[in-house]
Amino acid sequence: MSETASTPVLSKSCGECGMCCKVLHISELAKPAGQWCGVFRKGSGCGDYEARPQACRGFHCLWLTSEKLDAAWRPDKAGFLMYPDRDGKRLNVVVDPGKPASWRREPYYSRLKAMSQRAYDGYELLICIGDRRVVMFPTEDVDLGVLNPDHKLVSGYVERDGAQVPFAMVLSDVEEMVT
């Protein structure tokens, strides 16, 4: 999670990026999402590299591990980082709060839209801007607004009048519907 972060066998290195040291919540450090880690040093990376927590040691963003994403997608250039979770079923796009519209710029937006085609197969592409969540589908972006971070969200397709219609909602909404 820094210029000097160790990586698996990769052809890329973090360089001067460090975006994960800003946008991610690191519980071991009590570091909130969207704020620079107190030991990050611009230009030199992690200032406590040997003692950095496991969350930092184990994190590799999608740009770092993908051969399909060129230099324009390095997170500090793009203004967001990406990483999968839910066993690869979700792709998180975590946006730099200082550049909240970065994901809507080109060439990023069109490529993200193409990636969201996997929604038809049950995958979720989730844009995270602080606590605001937007679920991207090929045909539309469902902006759920600012969410309670304790609430989980669900998304997918429902059949309506013979057509597949995308939906996204927070789980608390679902609980209210079934109680």
Ligand code: SF4
């Ligand atoms: S966001 Fe990715 S490229 Fe940037 S420092 Fe973190 S792991 Fe490295």
Ligand code: SF4
């Ligand atoms: S401890 Fe180092 S690697 Fe971890 S968030 Fe802070 S600066 Fe980044």
